[in-house]
Structures are given as C-alpha cells and as structure tokens.
Amino acid sequence: MPFGRRMHRLNDQIRDELAELLSREARDPRLFGVISITGVETAPDLTTSRIYVSVLGDEKEAEETLATIRRATSFFRRELAARLNLRRTPELEFRLDRTIAEGARIQELLREIQSE
Secondary structure: OOHHHHHHHHHHHHHHHHHHHHHHHOOOHHHOOOEEEEEEEEOOOOOEEEEEEEEOOOHHHHHHHHHHHHHOHHHHHHHHHHHOOOOOOOEEEEEEOOHHHHHHHHHHHHHHHHHO
16 A cells, blocks of 8 residues: 555544544543544654644634643543554644634625625
C-alpha cells in the first residue's frame, strides 16, 4: 500500500477515535457542546499529530474549550495508544480551526448585503 494512502487512513482513524473520545468518554463538563475534529496531520515518522478542532461558539468559548482539550492531551494519547495498533503513538498538538466560524461569518455578511 502506498505510504500516502496509509497516512491518510491513519489520520482518519485518529480523527474518528478522538471524535468518539470527545463525544462519549471525556468526563469534563466543559467539553460538552459542538466540538468537531476537522482534520488530522500526522508526521511521516509518527512523532506528532496536529489535530484541528472546531468549536461552535464565540472566540472566548473556543479558546477555553481548546485549553481544556489540551489539558487532557495525555488522556487522549493514552486512549489512542490502547485503541490503535501503532509502534509509536504520536504526540498530539491541538489547534483551533476557525474555518467553520469564518465561513459562518461570511454567510452572515452576504445575507446582510442581500437584504440592503
């Protein structure tokens, strides 16, 4: 199997497992709400995975949610190690993905323009 396809499949597995963990197993009440894992980029040597997270809400809520997720990084990494059959479980770097919020803002501006 080509290396690119394997990494794509691994990124998808990591995304799916983290989404499952966030929605069903994370016990922190601050993590409830609309949180989406929008993308995963894993380094070819499996040292790190960048996890892109989108949070529905204002900027302050998004930053607070991201900080809470980052504090739980060791939990997420430990759970991934148990669920995925990898030689090395990558370090997880959570980053805020603002593309959904930016798209919603653009839609809002377009509606305002159309109504004028």
